[in-house]
Amino acid sequence: xxxxxxxxxxxxxxxxxxxxxxxxxxxxxxxxxxxxxxxxxxxxxxxxxxxxxxxxxxxxxxxxxxxxxxxxxxxxxxxxxxxxxxxxxxxxxxxxxxxxxxxxxxxxxxxxxxxxxxxxxxxxxxxxxxxxxxxxxxxxxxxxxxxxxxxxxxxxxxxxxxxxxxxxxxxxxxxxxxxxxxxxxxxxxxxxxxxxxxxxxxxxxxxxxxxxxxxxxxxxxxxxxxxxxxxxxxxxxxxxxxxxxxxxxxxxxxxxxxxxxxxxxxxxxxxxxxxxxxxxxxxxxxxxxxxxxxxxxxxxxxxxxxxxxxxxxxxxxxxxxxxxxxxxxxxxxxxxxxxxxxxxxxxxxxxxxxxxxxxxxxxxxxxxxxxxxxxxxxxxxxxxxxxxxxxxxxxxxxxxxxxxxxxxxxxxxxxxxxxxxxxxxxxxxxxxxxxxxxxxxxx
Numbered sequence: 001x002x003x004x005x006x007x008x009x010x011x012x013x014x015x016x017x018x019x020x021x022x023x024x025x026x027x028x029x030x031x032x033x034x035x036x037x038x039x040x041x042x043x044x045x046x047x048x049x050x051x052x053x054x055x056x057x058x059x060x061x062x063x064x065x066x067x068x069x070x071x072x073x074x075x076x077x078x079x080x081x082x083x084x085x086x087x088x089x090x091x092x093x094x095x096x097x098x099x100x101x102x103x104x105x106x107x108x109x110x111x112x113x114x115x116x117x118x119x120x121x122x123x124x125x126x127x128x129x130x131x132x133x134x135x136x137x138x139x140x141x142x143x144x145x146x147x148x149x150x151x152x153x154x155x156x157x158x159x160x161x162x163x164x165x166x167x168x169x170x171x172x173x174x175x176x177x178x179x180x181x182x183x184x185x186x187x188x189x190x191x192x193x194x195x196x197x198x199x200x201x202x203x204x205x206x207x208x209x210x211x212x213x214x215x216x217x218x219x220x221x222x223x224x225x226x227x228x229x230x231x232x233x234x235x236x237x238x239x240x241x242x243x244x245x246x247x248x249x250x251x252x253x254x255x256x257x258x259x260x261x262x263x264x265x266x267x268x269x270x271x272x273x274x275x276x277x278x279x280x281x282x283x284x285x286x287x288x289x290x291x292x293x294x295x296x297x298x299x300x301x302x303x304x305x306x307x308x309x310x311x312x313x314x315x316x317x318x319x320x321x322x323x324x325x326x327x328x329x330x331x332x333x334x335x336x337x338x339x340x341x342x343x344x345x346x347x348x349x350x351x352x353x354x355x356x357x358x359x360x361x362x363x364x365x366x367x368x369x370x371x372x373x374x375x376x377x378x379x380x381x382x383x384x385x386x387x388x389x390x391x392x393x394x395x396x397x398x399x400x401x402x403x404x405x406x407x408x409x410x411x412x413x414x415x416x417x418x419x420x421x422x423x424x425x426x427x428x429x430x431x432x433x434x435x436x437x438x439x440x441x442x443x
Contacts, residue, residue, distance in 0.1 A: 024049050024399050025169050027066045029136060032160040034153040042399035049399065058146035060154060062138055064161075069135045075099075075108035075127035078135055082125050083110060091115045095122070102128050102161055109158075113144060120144040122151075126158050136163065176364030176380060180340040183357055184365075187276040192246055194356035195349065198224040200413055203428035203436075204254065206421070214424055219433045220252035220266075222348055232271045232280045245273040248345040253442060256287070263288050263442065270345035277312065278304040279343045295321040298370065300344060302337065311336040316374060333374040338366040342379060350381070350393060351412035359383055359391070369398060390415060 022039065023030045026047040034053060041050040048065040073081065076099075096111035111124035124140040138158055142150070200222050205214035227247030250268040255261075268283040279302040287294045297319040305312050316333040342365040346353055362382050369377040377398035384392045389410035396403055402420035409415050409427075417425040437443040 021403065022051075023164070023396065024064070025164065025173075026399055027064055027136070028130065028164045028166060028169070029064060030162040030164060031064075032157060034150070034157050037157075039400040039402075044399075054142065054146050054150055058143060058149055060140070060142035060146050060150055062140055062154070062157075065137045065139075066130065067135055067137060069129070069133050072133065073135075075106065075129060075135070078127035078137065079108050079110040079125040082127075082137065082139075083112075088112070089114050089116075096124070100126060100159065102126075102159060103163070105129060105163070111140070113147075116143075122147040128161065128163065130163055131166065136161070172362065173364055175360075176362045177340060179360035180342070180363045180365040183360070183363065184276050184340050184342075186357065187274065189274040191356070192274060195224045195246060195352045196226060198222075198349065198352045198412070200351075201428045201430055201433055202252075202414060203426045203433060204252075205424045205426070207424055208422045216436055217256075217258075217423075218252060218254035218264075219428070219437060220250065220425075223249050224349055224352070225249070227271055229271050229273075229278075229280050232269050232282050245271055245278075246345065247271050248348055250348055253437075255442070261289055270343075270348070272343045272345040273304075276343050276346075278302060279345060281344050297321065300368065302341075302343070311339075312341065313337070314368060316368065316370070318370075318374075335376060338376060340365045342367040344368060350406070351408040351414055353412070354383065354391065354393070355408070355410065355412035367397075371397075 021030065022033050022037075024042060024047075026042070026044045027049055028047075033051065036055075037051055037053040039049060040052050042048070046065065046067070048063060051062045051064070052059060054060045069078070091114065093113045094111070095113055096109050098109055100107045100109040105128055107126055107128040109124070109126050111122065114121050114123065120143065122140070122142050122144055126138040126140070128136040128138075130136050138161070140154060140158075142154075147154075202220040202222065203216070204218040204220060206217050207214040225247050226245075228244060231247060248270040250266065250270070252266045254264045254266075256264045265286045265288070266283065267286075268281065270279070270281040272279045279300070281298075281300040283298040285296050285298075297317075299317045299319070301315045303313045303315075314333075314335055314337050318331045318333070320329050320331075344367075347367065360383070362380070364378060364380050366376055367379045369375050375398075379398075380396045382394045384394075386392065391408050393406040393408065394403065395406065404417065404419050406417040407415040414425065414427040416427075419425070434443055
């Protein structure tokens with residue numbers, strides 16, 4: 001499986017230790033997930049999402065679907081219709097068969113305990129009416145021990161479901177896409193001038209619970225300069241009379257596993273043309289313990305739209321330098337990009353980008369995501385300006401992605417960023433970080 005870049009690598013270093021909000025606009029719900037919950041799958045047609053949690057011995061699964069209710073069945077009739085699609089084995093016990101209040105709506109809740117081999121399974125359905133002759137259906141599956149351990153949390157989670165207004169969702173999406181399109185259309189050498197010379201050190205910590213002291217797990221450095229496409233490693237060499245865009249450079253070091261002393265180093269360069277319509281990047285991730293090393297490279301090329309080809313093409317080459325077979329060493333991903341398209345370079349420098357533009361309250365744009373399977377996802381950034389001049393950016397990446405909250409100051413520098421898994425990134429300086437990491441031999 002392709003490895004994650006820095007931002008997404010941090011997310012999987014540890015599991016969630018507190019409830020977290022999750023919004024799926026395709027299904028049309030907002031829900032508060034319990035500790036340890038993970039979105040494992042999401043789909044647009046038909047609209048559903050799969051959530052799992054618990055522990056290795058007692059795992060629970062919840063699938064939430066949106067479907068048509070053309071027969072205008074009541075929530076009670078819906079859950080029993082789904083139950084009747086499968087036979088109940090002898091010894092089935094009805095644990096719940098009752099109305100459940102979901103916000104201002106009356107849903108219906110049916111829960112069964114059934115023998116399954118030497119153990120017992122717990123399965124259930126929760127149906128909620130939705131506008132437009134539709135329904136929301138949550139299906140629950142776990143074992144009897146899992147229900148004893150996590151049943152209360154699961155019920156609280158299901159009770160927290162809020163149905164999103166489909167008309168408002170469409171309105172928000174159109175406004176977000178329009179704002180992103182306008183910002184990207186304004187990209188030019190003049191508009192990017194304020195970003196040049198930007199430099200920022202970032203301190204990376206992990207805080208599992210609110211009562212824990214943050215633990216230092218790494219650091220990063222980001223900078224922005226003028227640059228040529230041919231300066232990016234892995235691209236064709238060439239010459240130009242003037243720099244044709246910006247280069248965002250990133251390097252980081254993460255202690256991914258303190259017990260095994262696994263270190264993850266990242267070096268990356270992201271070039272983008274002045275108008276944002278063409279880009280290149282090169283990223284190297286090195287994982288090492290003592291003298292043992294594993295190295296992976298990723299090269300990305302986004303072409304400029306041409307006459308007869310109105311859409312740009314994105315080509316990503318993933319290279320595993322430790323693989324033994326050619327088919328495992330090189331993997332490619334090629335796709336026509338969707339507009340508005342967020343250039344890879346700008347992912348790391350939202351702070352100076354937003355403060356140098358008249359930022360809108362919401363942006364929606366498509367981007368390349370290499371967390372797990374390489375894919376194109378929709379990214380949503382919601383901005384809220386504070387009285388002190390700071391701006392809070394709440395970011396959602398895809399329907400299965402987590403929520404990230406970033407605070408930037410009036411100059412666009414990072415104040416604090418909270419990612420899933422208790423990862424906290426704060427603005428810092430070289431002197432502070434050197435004092436922390438030099439004594440550990442990791443500077």
